[in-house]
Amino acid sequence: MRRYITLALTQLCRSKPDVIKTAYADVIKLLIEAARHDTSSEELSKLLRCTALTKAHIDKFCQFHANYKEQLQENLETIGNGLPHIIDVDWRIDYCIKSSINDSAGIPNYNISLSTMKHGNIQSVQFMCTIQELQELVLKLKDAARHIEKLTNP
Incomplete structure (x- = not known):
């Protein structure tokens, strides 16, 4: 067409x-x-x-x-033209002693579950990350919050 x-x-x-x-x-x-x-x-x-x-x-x-x-x-x-809103966060630490899949024995993994809402529908987004990846995520979120605060409070 x-x-x-x-x-x-x-x-x-x-x-x-x-x-x-x-x-x-x-x-x-x-x-x-x-x-x-x-x-x-x-x-x-x-x-x-x-x-x-x-x-x-x-x-x-x-x-x-x-x-x-x-x-x-x-x-x-x-x-919709917006991203979902995060309404809840759940997390847990899994400590892998030994794995047949990879060589990451003895490294804690963080399982993160974000509950999001868009148009009244609640969905769950789940991912796993290492301590370094989690620290990087937290730093980026803090940076975004600072940036938004600067924009809203001139």
């Missing part, structure tokens, strides 16, 4: 297919971002006046946006 759209647009626009694909992708991105940020038709019209589009094209685009904005927002809600 994409090929059909590209061929039809190529015949209509009489331009190179790669230029048409790029323009098509940019129009779709603009529609999605406008729906994601709940942009009104008036705000979108003001934004598009800075471009080389004619008033008729801007009005047509804004009308299209107004007609499909709610449907796009509903689709974005089902897809």
